[in-house]
Amino acid sequence: MTHILRLGVNIDHVATIRNARGGDHPDPVRAAEIVARCGGDGITAHLREDRRHIRDEDLRRIQDATDLPLNLEMAATDEMLAIALAHKPHAACIVPEKREERTTEGGLDAAGLHNHIAPIVGRLLDAGIRVSLFIEASERQLDAALQLGVPVVEFHTGEYAHARLDGDSARLEKELKRVADMAALAAKNGIEPHAGHGLTYENVQPIAAIPHLAELNIGHYLIGEAIFCGLEPAVLKMRELMDDAR
Ligand SMILES: CC(=O)[C@@H](O)[C@H](O)COP(=O)(O)O
Numbered sequence: 001m002t003h004i005l006r007l008g009v010n011i012d013h014v015a016t017i018r019n020a021r022g023g024d025h026p027d028p029v030r031a032a033e034i035v036a037r038c039g040g041d042g043i044t045a046h047l048r049e050d051r052r053h054i055r056d057e058d059l060r061r062i063q064d065a066t067d068l069p070l071n072l073e074m075a076a077t078d079e080m081l082a083i084a085l086a087h088k089p090h091a092a093c094i095v096p097e098k099r100e101e102r103t104t105e106g107g108l109d110a111a112g113l114h115n116h117i118a119p120i121v122g123r124l125l126d127a128g129i130r131v132s133l134f135i136e137a138s139e140r141q142l143d144a145a146l147q148l149g150v151p152v153v154e155f156h157t158g159e160y161a162h163a164r165l166d167g168d169s170a171r172l173e174k175e176l177k178r179v180a181d182m183a184a185l186a187a188k189n190g191i192e193p194h195a196g197h198g199l200t201y202e203n204v205q206p207i208a209a210i211p212h213l214a215e216l217n218i219g220h221y222l223i224g225e226a227i228f229c230g231l232e233p234a235v236l237k238m239r240e241l242m243d244d245a246r
């Protein structure tokens with residue numbers, strides 16, 4: 001069953017734990033199979049340049065193990081373009097990437113990097129891959145996405161998550177409005193808006209309630225919760241919170 005607000009489960013951090021010791025346990029493919037069984041709508045995996053979590057061989061194994069659509073998060077590099085074209089995931093989300101960062105700190109500067117990104121977007125679209133840009137919820141970046149002709153954008157909700165952690169309600173409201181306004185503008189212009197980064201049981205509902213959003217991608221928190229309660233209950237609880245918010 002496809003949900004009106006889809007949940008893409010990012011399984012990167014299963015691979016982070018695996019890689020902490022080498023070997024093959026815990027296997028992100030097993031996580032993808034569980035997500036498929038318990039009603040997740042998609043699998044998201046970020047193949048980083050430094051391969052700190054997902055590795056090349058994981059991609060094919062994930063694609064072989066489940067029918068769920070794979071959303072490959074990738075930097076705008078020739079290396080990642082070649083990998084995406086070889087694997088043909090359902091979707092490719094172009095993300096900014098810095099080797100020294102702990103996580104994806106902000107959105108892609110789609111406006112400033114237009115000339116660099118345009119040919120990569122073109123090659124992915126020509127291959128039939130649904131291209132998404134992981135951007136800040138701003139008019140400048142949304143306009144750049146429109147110029148690039150992508151069908152999807154994913155708004156980075158990191159600032160929203162930080163405002164919530166800091167207990168700063170004015171900032172929280174501002175961040176929420178920014179995502180809601182840009183989701184409406186994206187939809188009005190024919191771009192499907194998604195959101196993700198830093199979403200948790202505590203902060204997901206106001207985002208899930210934004211009517212134009214079609215998909216949330218959630219990873220780190222879910223994998224963390226899975227340590228305590230199991231992946232299936234963690235995914236089901238997130239699903240329930242999202243559904244209740246709609
Ligand atoms: C782009 C993004 O937000 C996700 O890929 C997620 O944060 C997990 O990957 P990292 O923690 O390596 O950024």
Ligand SMILES: NCC(=O)COP(=O)(O)O
Pocket residue numbers: 010044134154195196197198199217218219220221
């Ligand atoms: N694109 C965001 C994503 O896939 C998951 O981010 P997080 O929940 O791991 O912060």
